[in-house]
Every structure is written in C-alpha cells, then in structure tokens.
Amino acid sequence: MVVERVELEIGDRVVKISNPDRIYFSARGETKLDLAQYYLSVSDGIVNALHHRPCMLHRFPDGVDGDKVHQKRVPHGAPPWLQTVRVDFPSGRHAYELCVDHPADVIWAVQMSTVEFHPWNSRSEHVEQPDEWRIDLDPGPEATYADVQRVAGVTREVLAELGATGFPKTSGSKGIHIYVRVAPVYGFADVRRAAWAFAREVERRADGLVDLTWWRKDRNPASVFVDYNQNARDHTVACAYSVRGTPEGIVSAPVRWDEIDQADPRDFTIATMPARYAELGDLHADLDDTIYSLDQLLQWAERDERDAEPPPAADAPAT
Incomplete structure (x- = not known):
C-alpha cells in the first residue's frame, strides 16, 4: 500500500511528510522518511x-x-513557527532564509525535499560579523585522501601554536573541514584575511602538499587547496551532520582529531x-566554549601583504 503522508510529532510541533516512501538514496534504497528519521x-x-x-537549502525533489535545486528563500506558506533571517546581496536584492532553532525546522526542510544544509558562518544576531572561521582542506583531482590527512596534521600543529581549538x-x-569559533567582532573581509594568512603558514610547512594558487587551472592537481575563500560573505559549506547528495547518503561527520588518520x-x-x-553524542557540542581571537592572524596577514600579493577579492571568479 502506498502511504501518501505521515505525521511526525517533534516536541510541541507536528510536521507532515508527503511521499514518505519515495526513494532518495539509490545505493541502499533509503527513503524521504528515512532521511527525516x-x-x-x-x-x-x-x-x-x-x-x-x-x-x-540544497533540495532534491526526485x-x-x-x-x-539551490534555494535561499523560504517559500510562502511556511509554518508560522518557522524563523527566518533577512540577508542582503550586492545586487540590491534580499532573501529571507531559514534560521533553525528547533528540530522541527530541519524536518520541515526535509519535507521540502532538502537533503543538504549549507549555513552561513554568521548568525541572525550579527549577520555581518562571522563567529565561525572555517578551514576547508580541498584536494585537487589527483590528490589523495592521505594527502588531505597529512595536511590536516599540519593544520592541527599550527592551530595548537596559535592557541586555537579546531573542530x-x-x-x-x-x-576535511575544521571550524574555529571566533568572537563576532570582525567583518567577513577580516576573517577571510586571517584565513588566508593561516593558509599561507600551512602551505609553508606542508612540504609541497599545499598550493594556494588562486586559479584552479594553474594549481598543481595533486595538491590540497586550503580554501580561505569559504570565509567570504555568502559562501557556505555543508554543515556538521548534513547528508550529502550522494547515492550512499554520505554524511559530513564530526570526527575526533585522533580519528583522522584512520577515518574514511x-x-x-x-x-x-x-x-x-548515540554512542559519542555531538563532537562539536563545545564549539561555543572555545572562542579564539584573530588578532595574531591579522598581524600575519599584514606581514604577508608586505611580502606577497594579497588574495584576490572575494567576488573574483570562482576557483
């Protein structure tokens, strides 16, 4: 029998899931309802x-x-309890984007066929001041995951010397992504400059594994790019625990540092x-308790800007 709709009680809220038996992940056959669960x-x-x-929201209706489908705007007809936040774009346009504060908000997005969640690195209370510095270790097409693991080790070393806690x-x-909590007192440009200075230090220590050349076509394809541009305004990455749009339903999973060398x-x-x-709980639960000041990295950025070309503008063509 085809089930057209199920209701999920989530705390004091109810979310209706239509087409719960629709296959979303072809490798094992998990459904839309499995995704919600x-x-x-x-x-x-x-x-x-x-x-x-x-x-x-990255939606996959089929x-x-x-x-x-990449969706920024919450559509009309959303539940009255759903919160949104206004964000403005250089074009002069704006959008009211989803602003989660309850598990039912996430399940509502699943009902809208959302698989992936890509949040900003700032919050609704201070949209223009990020509170999350994101380190994105992005391998080139010929780089191996072992290369990424080695660069993660260098990254951890530099973070430790700075007194920063990376998750x-x-x-x-x-x-691999690594998040560092920062106070929301810097603008996007400063967080990106700090991230660039950090990436340069990792590049210096990584024995040729890291290439920060801006244009992908000019970059060593067997290198890892430490993508500081993920800290630019309106740039997003899949969040912790977000499912990715793969047939296997692979998850962007928090890991302990001591797991990285073995984790696949x-x-x-x-x-x-x-x-x-259920066994480990949220490995990122303490992120908000480890605020780091970017002042030293901004000093590194000033030093490096005297010795090297600064990074291209954040709105330069995508790498």
Whole structure:
C-alpha cells in the first residue's frame, strides 16, 4: 500500500511528510522518511550546527539521482513557527532564509525535499560579523585522501601554536573541514584575511602538499587547496551532520582529531551515523566554549601583504 503522508510529532510541533516512501538514496534504497528519521536521530547536533544561521537549502525533489535545486528563500506558506533571517546581496536584492532553532525546522526542510544544509558562518544576531572561521582542506583531482590527512596534521600543529581549538569534520566528499569559533567582532573581509594568512603558514610547512594558487587551472592537481575563500560573505559549506547528495547518503561527520588518520569519509552515512551519534553524542557540542581571537592572524596577514600579493577579492571568479 502506498502511504501518501505521515505525521511526525517533534516536541510541541507536528510536521507532515508527503511521499514518505519515495526513494532518495539509490545505493541502499533509503527513503524521504528515512532521511527525516536520520535527522531526528542527530537532532541536537544538526540544530547546534545550524542554530540561528542563515541557511541555503540544497533540495532534491526526485531524490539525489535527480536534479538539485539551490534555494535561499523560504517559500510562502511556511509554518508560522518557522524563523527566518533577512540577508542582503550586492545586487540590491534580499532573501529571507531559514534560521533553525528547533528540530522541527530541519524536518520541515526535509519535507521540502532538502537533503543538504549549507549555513552561513554568521548568525541572525550579527549577520555581518562571522563567529565561525572555517578551514576547508580541498584536494585537487589527483590528490589523495592521505594527502588531505597529512595536511590536516599540519593544520592541527599550527592551530595548537596559535592557541586555537579546531573542530574537524569530514566534508562528505574527499576533504576535511575544521571550524574555529571566533568572537563576532570582525567583518567577513577580516576573517577571510586571517584565513588566508593561516593558509599561507600551512602551505609553508606542508612540504609541497599545499598550493594556494588562486586559479584552479594553474594549481598543481595533486595538491590540497586550503580554501580561505569559504570565509567570504555568502559562501557556505555543508554543515556538521548534513547528508550529502550522494547515492550512499554520505554524511559530513564530526570526527575526533585522533580519528583522522584512520577515518574514511565513506564510513559515515545515514545508515551508520545514528549509532555513532548515540554512542559519542555531538563532537562539536563545545564549539561555543572555545572562542579564539584573530588578532595574531591579522598581524600575519599584514606581514604577508608586505611580502606577497594579497588574495584576490572575494567576488573574483570562482576557483
């Protein structure tokens, strides 16, 4: 029998899931309802990752083997309890984006066929002042995951010398993301400059594994790009616990530093993560307790700008 709709009670809210039996992940056959149940199993973690951040939704109305829709605006007819935040764009246009503060908000987005959640690195209370510095280790087409793991080790070393606490996660693809909480007192340009200075220091120590050449076509394809531009305004990455749009339902999974050398990103899926989360809880739960000042990195940026070309503007063509 075809089930047309199910209702999920989530705290004091109810979300109706239409077409719950629609296959979203072809590798094992998980459905839209399975996706909702996955997000409920990691609800504290996904809400923590998204809390009060403007969020772009990556929707797959026909499952992940179909077309992907990038959606910034919350449509008319959303539940009255759903919160949004206004963000403005250089074009003069604006959007009211999803602003999560309850697990039901996440499940509402799943009902809208959302698989991936891509939040800003700032919050609704201070949209123009990021509170999250994001380190994105992005391998080139000929780089291996072992190369990324080695660069992660260098990254950890530099963070330790700075006195910064980094919280790593798999990207859900071939990369690793590391988040550092900062006070929301800097603009996007300063956070990006600090991230560039940090990336240059990692490049110096990485024995040729890192190439910060801006244009992808000119970059060593066997290198890792430490993508400081992910800290530019309106740039987003999949958040911790977000499922990625892959047939296997791979998850962008928080990991401990001591797991990175052995962890395989393909091990973290909507099938395996609920048990892992039940055992370990949210590995990013303490992020807000480890605020780091970017002042030293901004001093490094001033030094490097005297010795080298500064990075291209954040609105330069995408790498």
